[in-house]
Amino acid sequence: MIGTVIGTVIGTAIGTVIETLADRYIYIFLVALLSLGLFALITERHLVKKLVGLVLFQTSVFLFFIEGSVKDGGDVPVIDPELGSDPDLYVNPLPHLLILTALVVGVAVIGVALSLITVIHRAYGTLDDAELSRPDTPADGARQETPR
Amino acid sequence: MTRSAVPALLPVVPFVGAAVAAMVAVVSPRVARWIAVVAVAVVTVLAAWGLARSVESGPLVHPMGGWAAPFGIEYVLDPLSAFIALLIGVIGLFVVLYPTRVGFGIEPERGVFLHAIVLLLLGGLLGVAVAGDLFNLFVSLEIYSIASYALIALGGPAAAVASYRYLLIGTVGSSLYLLGVGFIYFTTGTLGMDSVTTTLGGLTGSPTTAAATALVVMGLGTKMAVFPLHVWLPDAHSHAPPAVAALLAAVQVKVAAYALIRILLDVFPPRYVIDDLPVLDLLVWFGLAGVVVGSVIAIRQTDLKRLLAHSTVAQIGYIAVGIGLANSQALIGALLHVVNHAAMKACLFFAAGAILEQARTKKIPEMTGLGPRMPWTMAGFTLAAISMIGLPPTAGFFSKWYLVSGAVETGNWFVAVVIVGSSVFTLVYFLRVLERIWFGTPESSGAHTGDGPGGTPSVVEARPAIVAPVAVLGISVVVLGIVNFAIVREVLDPVAIRLLN
Numbered sequence: 055m056i057g058t059v060i061g062t063v064i065g066t067a068i069g070t071v072i073e074t075l076a077d078r079y080i081y082i083f084l085v086a087l088l089s090l091g092l093f094a095l096i097t098e099r100h101l102v103k104k105l106v107g108l109v110l111f112q113t114s115v116f117l118f119f120i121e122g123s124v125k126d127g128g129d130v131p132v133i134d135p136e137l138g139s140d141p142d143l144y145v146n147p148l149p150h151l152l153i154l155t156a157l158v159v160g161v162a163v164i165g166v167a168l169s170l171i172t173v174i175h176r177a178y179g180t181l182d183d184a185e186l187s188r189p190d191t192p193a194d195g196a197r198q199e200t201p202r
Numbered sequence: 203m204t205r206s207a208v209p210a211l212l213p214v215v216p217f218v219g220a221a222v223a224a225m226v227a228v229v230s231p232r233v234a235r236w237i238a239v240v241a242v243a244v245v246t247v248l249a250a251w252g253l254a255r256s257v258e259s260g261p262l263v264h265p266m267g268g269w270a271a272p273f274g275i276e277y278v279l280d281p282l283s284a285f286i287a288l289l290i291g292v293i294g295l296f297v298v299l300y301p302t303r304v305g306f307g308i309e310p311e312r313g314v315f316l317h318a319i320v321l322l323l324l325g326g327l328l329g330v331a332v333a334g335d336l337f338n339l340f341v342s343l344e345i346y347s348i349a350s351y352a353l354i355a356l357g358g359p360a361a362a363v364a365s366y367r368y369l370l371i372g373t374v375g376s377s378l379y380l381l382g383v384g385f386i387y388f389t390t391g392t393l394g395m396d397s398v399t400t401t402l403g404g405l406t407g408s409p410t411t412a413a414a415t416a417l418v419v420m421g422l423g424t425k426m427a428v429f430p431l432h433v434w435l436p437d438a439h440s441h442a443p444p445a446v447a448a449l450l451a452a453v454q455v456k457v458a459a460y461a462l463i464r465i466l467l468d469v470f471p472p473r474y475v476i477d478d479l480p481v482l483d484l485l486v487w488f489g490l491a492g493v494v495v496g497s498v499i500a501i502r503q504t505d506l507k508r509l510l511a512h513s514t515v516a517q518i519g520y521i522a523v524g525i526g527l528a529n530s531q532a533l534i535g536a537l538l539h540v541v542n543h544a545a546m547k548a549c550l551f552f553a554a555g556a557i558l559e560q561a562r563t564k565k566i567p568e569m570t571g572l573g574p575r576m577p578w579t580m581a582g583f584t585l586a587a588i589s590m591i592g593l594p595p596t597a598g599f600f601s602k603w604y605l606v607s608g609a610v611e612t613g614n615w616f617v618a619v620v621i622v623g624s625s626v627f628t629l630v631y632f633l634r635v636l637e638r639i640w641f642g643t644p645e646s647s648g649a650h651t652g653d654g655p656g657g658t659p660s661v662v663e664a665r666p667a668i669v670a671p672v673a674v675l676g677i678s679v680v681v682l683g684i685v686n687f688a689i690v691r692e693v694l695d696p697v698a699i700r701l702l703n
Binding site for chain 2: 115149177
């Protein structure tokens with residue numbers, strides 16, 4: 055008797071998990087990507103790898119928006135004479151637009167980051183965060199002999 | 203609601219100015235600088251006019267392309283945003299008028315887009331102030347952040363490292379904000395601030411709204427440098443050139459504070475954040491921690507700009523406490539501290555720039571006896587320092603007064619005690635500097651006798667173009683203190699009442 059109850063409870067629980075997975079698997083994927091990006095950003099010592107982590111992190115946020123615009127069977131958001139103007143038949147175009155803007159902003163951030171990396175490498179000859187954090191690191195980048 | 207082009211012109215004038223200044227800089231950097239001065243002056247006048255108009259007859263609205271909200275994008279100038287916009291304009295004017303080489307650490311050469319970037323930074327800040335929807339706020343946030351990264355890096359290789367770290371943390375912050383905006387958009391289906399307020403009214407119990415609040419607060423808290431998200435600030439502000447540090451400390455972090463006030467108390471349904479969520483209590487506690495930690499670390503600094511940067515962390519703490527207490531006295535204190543701290547910290551950083559230029563030092567021990575040699579700069583510095591400590595009749599006293607009375611009003615005596623007690627820390631770290639500057643004799647500084655930069659008799663007062671901003675801001679600290687009651691009565695009191703209705 056008790057065995058059957060436990061069996062049913064476990065069965066329902068597994069069912070719910072599978073249902074959630076099937077229904078929301080995209081969110082699990084996004085959270086994984088976001089955590090991976092943040093993890094790389096925090097733990098990597100190399101400045102460029104930190105930037106890669108940052109880009110992963112940003113991308114997961116962008117994908118979250120794109121995911122939210124999807125509708126089952128939704129068409130391209132350009133009004134089709136055959137489909138009419140019922141908004142339920144088209145995917146939501148606004149998140150696409152927002153993310154297009156956010157992507158441009160993201161590219162600008164990456165551009166500035168890469169140019170800063172160039173400056174840092176030219177001055178210190180290293181991109182190792184731990185190396186740059188050492189208290190004896192000179193403020194004017196004089197450790198490197200090569201002329202700037 | 204009056205239709206007006208002013209809300210749109212505020213960010214557009216600096217952006218157009220930036221494009222023109224960038225093109226002109228190829229030919230003549232001197233002309234580019236004057237374009238920047240004119241653009242910022244126009245912004246200041248527009249903001250002052252907008253403040254007067256919106257206080258008198260309600261918010262000014264500009265629907266972009268004639269499309270009204272919720273379908274179109276609206277730029278809104280109400281008394282709160284006009285107040286912030288005016289502050290941005292005035293401080294921006296000081297920054298572009300400060301001599302370029304002293305303020306930014308580089309000789310204005312052909313093809314250096316320095317003033318274009320400053321205008322971009324100011325345009326982004328103004329964009330945040332007038333944004334009428336959450337996504338435009340994000341874009342403006344990123345515009346000013348990108349311009350800040352570039353300007354901080356002007357301070358040399360160490361500044362580039364600081365700027366890179368700020369970039370990583372800052373971008374995570376704005377991405378978190380964007381994620382929060384996504385949560386809000388997918389629950390309400392709208393991004394306009396007004397329509398979000400009405401739609402969210404029925405969704406206050408939903409965990410999605412709570413998650414969105416948490417993400418937005420974390421994102422903007424990073425931009426604002428609330429403890430413990432402040433780790434990027436001391437490095438970035440101390441390595442940045444003086445005028446950039448002044449601009450960042452005086453207005454850049456404050457604009458994030460404005461965005462936080464706007465979203466927590468205006469965009470979210472009335473009383474939702476105050477009654478239902480612990481987020482404001484957290485702001486109070488983290489603000490207090492910032493006040494104590496920032497002040498204690500500032501005491502140990504020997505580098506003047508670093509001391510000022512750590513003190514900024516503490517002052518941001520006061521503003522966070524004022525937002526978190528969420529009663530009208532405390533909120534007035536926070537907003538008043540935004541403008542008061544802007545005047546004093548800009549003055550202190552400009553003075554640090556003058557010292558760097560004349561005495562070639564950032565180290566406090568090497569500044570012994572500089573006071574009598576640079577009387578005007580140091581007089582301005584002293585006035586601003588007294589205001590930071592919070593002695594009447596300077597401006598700093600009044601914002602702390604409102605904060606303390608706000609804390610007493612909530613019955614939270616601990617907060618009041620910490621705010622008053624932290625003034626002692628501020629006294630300690632500024633007194634150390636002031637004592638050396640005015641009363642230290644070069645002989646007593648040991649190794650620096652005679653040949654120390656501060657000890658050499660050759661150090662003289664800086665030229666008028668450098669001293670003028672310091673002196674004017676120093677005097678304005680006292681004037682602000684005297685007119686504070688007028689600012690509160692005309693602008694801040696109605697704003698606070700409207701936000702907390």
